Amino acid sequence: MAVMAGRRIHYVHAMHAQYGPYVRLAPNEIGVNDARGFKQIHAISSGFTKTQWYQDLVFMARPGIFAMIDSKAHAARRKLFARPFSKTHLREHWEDTVRAKVELAVSGMQDEARSTGTVDILKRWIFMASDVSSTLMFGDCFHTLEKGEAHDCIRILQKALMGGGIGAEMPIVREIGRRLPMRASEIFGANKFLEDYGQAAVDNMKSQQGGKNIFANVMAEAERGEPMDDLDVKLEATGLIVAGTDTTAISLTYLVWAVLSRPTLQVELEKEIATLPGGYRDADLEHLPLLQAVVSEAYVERSSSSLRGS
Numbered sequence: 551m552a553v554m555a556g557r558r559i560h561y562v563h564a565m566h567a568q569y570g571p572y573v574r575l576a577p578n579e580i581g582v583n584d585a586r587g588f589k590q591i592h593a594i595s596s597g598f599t600k601t602q603w604y605q606d607l608v609f610m611a612r613p614g615i616f617a618m619i620d621s622k623a624h625a626a627r628r629k630l631f632a633r634p635f636s637k638t639h640l641r642e643h644w645e646d647t648v649r650a651k652v653e654l655a656v657s658g659m660q661d662e663a664r665s666t667g668t669v670d671i672l673k674r675w676i677f678m679a680s681d682v683s684s685t686l687m688f689g690d691c692f693h694t695l696e697k698g699e700a701h702d703c704i705r706i707l708q709k710a711l712m713g714g715g716i717g718a719e720m721p722i723v724r725e726i727g728r729r730l731p732m733r734a735s736e737i738f739g740a741n742k743f744l745e746d747y748g749q750a751a752v753d754n755m756k757s758q759q760g761g762k763n764i765f766a767n768v769m770a771e772a773e774r775g776e777p778m779d780d781l782d783v784k785l786e787a788t789g790l791i792v793a794g795t796d797t798t799a800i801s802l803t804y805l806v807w808a809v810l811s812r813p814t815l816q817v818e819l820e821k822e823i824a825t826l827p828g829g830y831r832d833a834d835l836e837h838l839p840l841l842q843a844v845v846s847e848a849y850v851e852r853s854s855s856s857l858r859g860s
Contacts, residue, residue: 579603585850606717611781614789626776634767644686644764645832651682654695671806675799680704683794687787689754689763703747707792748784755783763787805848819844 552561562581565573571584578601582588591598604617615631618624633639640648655678659669677694680701684692692701716723755765765783772778778786809816822840835841 588850606721608789610785610789612785614782614785616789616793630768630771630776630778633771634764639767641832647685648682649832651678651685651695654678654681658695658698672799672803675802676700676704676795679795679798679802680791683791683798686764687790687794688748688750689757690750703791704795706747707788707795748788751787752780752783801849805845808848809844815844 552558562573562575565575566581566583571582571587573581573583575581582591590596599621600617600619602619605613605619608614608617610617613619615624615627618627655674658677659671659674662674663669674695677698677700680694681691684690684701684703692703694701694704751763751765754763755769765787768786769778769783809819819840822838826834826838
């Protein structure tokens with residue numbers, strides 16, 4: 551009932567509040583609300599493996615890196631992404647792109663604050679994250695920051711996530727929903743649209759007319775190791791849009807709230823940031839210990855709310 555009502559997170563939170571950091575939510579599911587447990591479960595060599603639930607969630611033609619259950623296949627795919635997603639590579643090829651999107655998002659927040667007196671920062675972070683993700687994955691920016699509204703692909707992604715969550719818990723509901731000639735079919739049949747839209751990632755990867763995305767580098771790695779085809783690129787591109795949009799936006803929103811809720815911390819953080827040189831780069835931020843601590847703690851606090859065990 552909690553899943554159908556869209557209140558699963560509230561149900562799980564209530565269970566943790568009553569029973570503690572480790573709660574058996576179902577015969578094959580354990581909720582974990584513990585930073586140490588989070589780190590142990592997600593360590594590369596932890597011994598914890600993903601369950602079928604992950605493939606039921608995405609419900610694609612074949613699993614991408616997010617849903618791969620086989621540890622060897624996952625390790626091989628992860629190796630292909632290691633260099634293109636390394637800090638060095640991202641800074642060299644994409645830092646200016648990301649910085650421009652961040653500045654545009656902050657500028658939009660300032661304009662909204664001046665005109666209305668309030669700012670919907672979650673909305674702005676979602677726009678920023680979707681524009682960054684679409685540029686890196688598809689080579690085709692959604693331009694949601696300029697338009698002030700979500701791109702069709704993001705709206706479909708949100709429907710796919712909703713349908714995936716319900717379908718993973720109640721497969722029969724998904725099967726019925728996919729066949730209904732009504733709005734429910736959009737929620738449970740969104741994956742076909744996403745695969746079609748993922749063709750942009752393939753086209754830009756192969757483009758010789760200036761189009762590029764991160765998969766050009768991934769495929770270069772694939773030529774020396776585990777092969778990937780066009781369908782893999784489509785699935786990984788749309789999967790990484792999901793992974794990089796709401797998660798980033800929610801984490802940033804929580805971080806801002808956490809800092810603003812602590813005026814002393816806010817003052818100290820602003821003092822530290824004021825020491826940055828003009829035209830600073832991302833690497834300069836690594837020398838700000840308080841900022842690094844705030845980012846790390848906010849991430850852990852937001853991420854360790856509830857995890858699926860195998």
